[in-house]
Amino acid sequence: MTNEQVRQGFAEVYNSFWCRYKDRQPGKDSAEWERIQTRGAVLRKKYPFLAETVTDMVVELDRRMRERRQK
DSSP states (O other): OOHHHHHHHHHIIIIIIIHHHTTOOOOTTSHHHHHHHHHHHHHHHHOGGGHHHHHHHHHHHHHHHHHHHHO
C-alpha cells in the first residue's frame, strides 16, 4: 500500500462518506439509509485497512439517527 492509497482512503472515507452524513442521518426505512449501508460495504472492501473505521462510522450514524428519532 502506498502513501497515496492511504491518503485516498482517508479522504474518501472522511470527506465523501462521513462529512455527507454526520449531521443528517436519514430514517432507518429510507432508501438513503440503504445507500449508507451499501456505501459502507463498498468502502470496507475498497480500503480494508479502514474497514473497522467505516463500521464504527456506520454504527455512530445509526446511534445518532436513533437518538434524533427519540427526541
